[in-house]
Amino acid sequence: MIDPFPFNWFQIVKLFWMDGYGPYVWTAWGVAGAGLAIVLAHVLIDSERTRRDLDRIRRELAPNGQPEPPPKGN
Amino acid sequence: MHALANPGRFLRLTAIVVPVAFATAAIAIATGTIWGLFLSPPDYLQGDSVRIMYVHVPSAWMSLLAYAAMAVASAANLIWRHPVAGLYARAAAVPGLVFTGIALLTGSIWGKPMWGTWWAWGDARLTSMLVLFFIYLGYLALWSAAGDVSRAMHRAAILCLVGAINLPIVKFSVDWWSTLHQPASVFRVGGPTIHASMLGPLAVMAIGFVAFFVATSLTGARTHIRRARIRNLRARSQREGTAT
Numbered sequence: 001m002i003d004p005f006p007f008n009w010f011q012i013v014k015l016f017w018m019d020g021y022g023p024y025v026w027t028a029w030g031v032a033g034a035g036l037a038i039v040l041a042h043v044l045i046d047s048e049r050t051r052r053d054l055d056r057i058r059r060e061l062a063p064n065g066q067p068e069p070p071p072k073g074n
Numbered sequence: 075m076h077a078l079a080n081p082g083r084f085l086r087l088t089a090i091v092v093p094v095a096f097a098t099a100a101i102a103i104a105t106g107t108i109w110g111l112f113l114s115p116p117d118y119l120q121g122d123s124v125r126i127m128y129v130h131v132p133s134a135w136m137s138l139l140a141y142a143a144m145a146v147a148s149a150a151n152l153i154w155r156h157p158v159a160g161l162y163a164r165a166a167a168v169p170g171l172v173f174t175g176i177a178l179l180t181g182s183i184w185g186k187p188m189w190g191t192w193w194a195w196g197d198a199r200l201t202s203m204l205v206l207f208f209i210y211l212g213y214l215a216l217w218s219a220a221g222d223v224s225r226a227m228h229r230a231a232i233l234c235l236v237g238a239i240n241l242p243i244v245k246f247s248v249d250w251w252s253t254l255h256q257p258a259s260v261f262r263v264g265g266p267t268i269h270a271s272m273l274g275p276l277a278v279m280a281i282g283f284v285a286f287f288v289a290t291s292l293t294g295a296r297t298h299i300r301r302a303r304i305r306n307l308r309a310r311s312q313r314e315g316t317a318t
Contacts, residue, residue: 015112018122024187025125028180029111032129035176036103036286039169043293050300057307 079156081299088292095289102282109275117272126184128275131260132283134177137206138241140170140287144213145238148231158299160227163234164217165294169287171210178203189254198247199255206244209237223302 016022078084110128117124144163151160181200182192194200213230220226248257260266266273 018116018125021121021123021125021187024123024183025111028126028183029107029129031179031183032133032176035133035172039172039286039290042168043290043297047293047297047300050297050304054300054304054307057304061307061311 079154079158081158081302084158085296085299088296092289092292092296095285095292099282099285099289102278102285106275106279106282110279114275115271120188123184123187124272126180127272128279130177130180130184131276132280133173133180134203135280136283136287137170137174137177137203138244139284140166140173140291141206141210141234141238141241143291144170144234145241148234151227151231152235157224157227157302158295160231161298161302162291162295163231164227165298166287166291167210167213167217168294169290171207171214173283173287174203174207174210178207185254194254197253197255198251199244199253202240202244202247206237206240209233209240213237223305 016026018025078087106128110125114125114128116122144166147159147163147166150156151163178200181203185194186192213233216230216233217226220229248255259268260273260276268276
């Protein structure tokens with residue numbers, strides 16, 4: 001017969017509860033994770049938007065609609 | 075540093091560095107998270123609350139390192155008139171501000187179970203870190219307030235260098251004033267006092283945070299350089315439109 005509770009749930013809860021310090025630890029790590037995620041999203045979205053703007057403006061200003069290739073690395 | 079003053083060269087070099095830094099950050103932070111949360115031992119006095127250290131301490135180090143990088147870039151901008159240096163300082167301020175915020179919040183969360191209080195105004199380390207947070211905010215506000223980029227860059231660079239006086243105050247506050255915050259236990263004369271089983275995950279998280287800062291600040295600087303190119307193209311187009 002298959003055991004419907006293969007894990008010792010008490011051990012898992014204990015691992016996350018951390019003798020009462022769990023809520024503090026998880027909140028602190030959550031704050032740090034959220035902070036890093038915000039910075040990451042901000043720089044990546046801003047970077048992509050600016051790159052598209054630059055491409056669009058280069059296309060608009062090119063005499064035949066074909067912009068000259070951007071410098072390498074850009 | 076002078077070689078990086080050329081925007082084209084800066085973009086070429088950072089196109090290689092940024093993906094490497096992002097990959098390093100992802101691997102180190104993932105490893106440090108598992109190691110710090112589940113594999114490292116609890117402290118004999120602080121118990122499992124010590125696991126907050128693995129995000130709090132690297133964030134606090136990064137808040138100082140980011141500001142130091144901004145100060146060096148601002149000095150280069152003022153002395154040699156390198157616009158890329160000024161744009162890099164602006165880009166480094168965003169992750170620097172967030173790292174300072176993380177250090178303040180996680181420190182407060184750690185302080186409640188250990189000190190019995192979320193905040194202590196009499197503590198020099200806490201107060202000087204809060205001052206650093208406001209300096210970051212002021213720096214970014216100055217950039218936004220001054221309409222012209224070159225003027226904003228110049229004024230923000232001066233503010234950044236003046237604000238750098240706070241860095242040694244933050245670093246040595248725990249030595250100069252004996253308050254709630256514990257003295258340095260890693261970067262100190264005589265070596266670290268922290269056990270190797272905790273130093274390992276702390277070092278890995280610190281490497282991850284440094285790589286994250288390098289990746290995000292350089293990506294931000296690349297964005298600011300592109301934005302400057304957009305401004306130049308628009309200005310040139312307007313000039314040509316006026317001339318014809």
